[in-house]
Amino acid sequence: MNKFGVLVVEDDAPIRNLIATTLKTHDYKYLLATSGEDAIMQASTYSPDVMFLDLGLPDIDGVEVIKRIREWSVMPIIVISARSEDEDKIEALDAGADDYLTKPFSVEELLARLRVMQRRIALLQTDNELIENSVYVNGKLKIDFAAGCAYKDGEELKLTPIEYKLLCLLAHNTGKVLTHKYITQKIWGSAWDSNVASLRVFMATLRKKLNDDKDTTNLIQTHVGIGYRMLKNDSM
Amino acid sequence: MNKFGVLVVEDDAPIRNLIATTLKTHDYKYLLATSGEDAIMQASTYSPDVMFLDLGLPDIDGVEVIKRIREWSVMPIIVISARSEDEDKIEALDAGADDYLTKPFSVEELLARLRVMQRRIALLQTDNELIENSVYVNGKLKIDFAAGCAYKDGEELKLTPIEYKLLCLLAHNTGKVLTHKYITQKIWGSAWDSNVASLRVFMATLRKKLNDDKDTTNLIQTHVGIGYRMLKNDSM
DNA sequence: ATGCGATGTTAAGATTTTATAAAGATGATT
């Protein structure tokens, strides 16, 4: 009896069935998803232990799925892809994938790679919770990482991509002071030459969208000469 | 500068050199081994962060090397092998390898796979650091280095960048007398020549913020003609 | 006690950093 849960994300039915029957015969629990949105939804709902991910999905690009999931989870992701180019592999691995198999793959190898992840999780689980909650709440602010939405007082905030990333970054590090350099690198990538001017503008707009007219408590604190910090709002 | 250490185990000189120069150009530290015994010896002596292992070694079989190392270490092992058969892969992975690349391999992919391991290690280390190492307590004073905040009696201190740096410097050297020159160099950089006047002002404000109205015990001691010292407060 | 050098304290203003608005640039969509 194996209690290990695998989320299989594959839109091609024959391959999906092949993986499913293989997992079943080896006593793995599994879930099936056929699109990127479905995958993200199931990942956040059921918190599987491992994910098999086909990159060629009908709705979202597979790499984007990886990035979205990595916003809140460190669950092992094994990519299964028809693309065998180096750039594809590197992009997926750097986006947060843990392994990359090219089609056609051997079922036995797939199982061996799965056992590697299993071993690794066993190693980790003694210490820490592996998967975070995919919903963040802080006072009137709520972020649903899986859905990619943020709410203030239950009302959805209309955020631009960078605003959302910035908000997530601050939320993930609630209570910590993040330096300008750290923030710009996380958001614009290491190539960018610390673009603090833009960061300030985004902070202004983000604050404007977050602040209640009444509730003047600013969730985002400025640390002059250092950076910014999101406060933990315990009052609610 | 990259402090990550890689042990490269490969008896074929050209490939070994290829990997070595690649690692060097990407600022990785590395060690070289050409046999299984050598690999095990170096792994135990230097505790590298990751190991690249060729399976075709002159003395011991590569899988045996993996098993021997797994008796005492969980360090990530990336196998690099000419054998592309499923059974070989499965045997190595089940013996304890974390990844398996077949020759000829792309250098870029190798680096991407290495980054995956690096990420995994970073994940473990930050967790451990957060729990153990990043909070300093001395009497009523507490410094959370990871969060970048300091507290007196649980209440957060509002410190300017230099004040905070100064406090951290003293805290990191609790019990030691630090000379004026040492402090100014650490805080303003080596260019600035003894900016002791400013230092005195900062000391005054820092002390004011640290001192309880009642509790006059001054944590920061002056050593006339020399510098300053933070005392260890055992009473609390 | 007196004078001296080193340190503590204070406050003004010089400097740096930040918030914000508004204009310009980009890029996708139609």
Added chain:
DNA sequence: AATCATCTTTATAAAATCTTAACATCGCAT
């Protein structure tokens, strides 16, 4: 090409921080 949303740049006032300098204080040797 025109529109729209987004992002970047620029300019400026306000705020925070830092340096400087003047003065007070302390310990100590004469």
